[in-house]
């Protein structure tokens with residue numbers, strides 16, 4: 001085996017996108033263009049303001065109870081049996097996915113590179129903000145309204161954002177093997193350019209950019225520690241010989257105030 005090194009440039013850009021929370025209901029199975037059932041995906045009907053549209057919803061994103069009811073069962077003769085659309089809808093009637101939708105037209109969203117006017121941005125700064133989020137729909141919307149696109153779809157699932165956040169937090173602070181055992185670590189498609197370094201990763205998708213920053217940090221052997229403030233836990237890079245325990249002076253200050261208050265209380 002030979003290891004070859006391919007230099008790459010990495011560019012993250014932001015585009016202006018407005019995001020909103022949407023209500024969605026599962027309606028049945030997603031159908032392929034030829035009309036056959038795609039057993040991995042469901043149809044979710046999303047209502048947002050005055051429009052209703054159908055989007056693809058991954059079956060694996062159902063909560064355990066609904067997933068159990070919808071997943072195909074093996075019948076006695078070994079064939080896969082799926083429940084019909086009406087039964088899927090019935091089984092999932094109480095489930096309302098936490099979903100964010102983008103307001104713009106997204107017909108060419110499948111390209112990793114921006115397809116709208118974009119601004120250069122710092123992917124690491126974006127990641128830092130993402131990792132600090134106590135993710136709920138409102139915080140996710142505020143984050144995306146600032147940074148733009150999430151992934152290749154016209155919607156974002158809160159549960160998927162939470163999973164990536166968790167994986168990045170763990171990945172940065174564990175042996176690299178953990179991160180590289182997951183699909184998250186795989187770099188996206190490269191673009192070719194006429195000048196050096198000839199290959200580039202250019203994207204406006206936060207999901208791709210976050211994954212790429214973790215992959216690149218771990219490849220260059222960066223070492224991360226988690227902030228010692230128990231309600232923070234933010235990973236920060238160990239860059240000097242002086243060991244520090246907190247990600248920001250704020251966290252260190254808060255913990256010292258906490259310790260003082262505790263001693264004063266105990267003293268009183």
Ligand SMILES: [Zn+2]
Nearest residue numbers: 227232247251
């Ligand atoms: Zn901290």
